[in-house]
Amino acid sequence: MQDPAYNVLFLCTGNSARSLLAEAILNDLGQGRFHAYSAGSMPKDAPHPLTLDLLSRRGHDLSAIWSKSWDEFARHDAPQMDFVFTVCDNAANEVCPVWPGHPVTAHWGLPDPAAVTGSDSERALAFQQTYGALANRLAAFVALPIASLDRMALRDRLQSIGNRADARSDA
Template identity: 60%
Template structure:
């Protein structure tokens, strides 16, 4: 997979308000120059969850351009040609996805939905921080793969392996 442009990565979730939004922010930071991150939902909520924005702001992410949007934006004329599509929720993984132009590689990286966390604000914020940690670690592993030297089957296996990592088995990244 040799490139003359950054790889385009789309993170999908049903509501596009928390997990996929965090995935977009993380890949754009970790993979700056190598990856362009995007997010979308099959049934977008229309707004980014306030606790996701709060967490990303505390971690010094620029959240100004983050918005909840439909995956249909990425099937329309003029949309970026996608290289990778990752579903980060089980609902989106089980839905019939659009046909993506360019036939990107896909994998399921399911994570618990922090927006469904119960408890007081501190407990809910902890759920968002835990989801962020898991996504940050998975995306860090992905971004460090030697993409240019992996054949398609090996790369697909690695992408699937990343998605199968249990939360406790994901190594902490510096």
């Protein structure tokens, strides 16, 4: 029996890099089993240009990629989330809205590639490494037998995935 489609929200402060990368990766990896979204507590005006460049080069659909506030997902008419992941330490330490439906939450903190300074190639490498780490974690998430795990076991598995030492892996 196939699992139902799950709604997943990725949170970051600016919603310009990490959370948008995760949204695009999961929407592709999940092949309809997951509907991924992203948002930020203090969203930037637009996605970081290197986010858009990397996603485009990797063949992701950019039509749903824009910076948005997490308030959009706390409204009564928003999709009910099954999972909420914070992908930056700042968002993990902020007081988040109350999400309808009590989704399973986990923290998957990663360094902010948008904060990297240096040459163009160094900055592009930071985005590539973040993409790789997220792709690795999301592949593990997609492989979980979600419907057969109780809430505590699922939360433990998600936290374990987030604690992986692949914060700077390539994919």
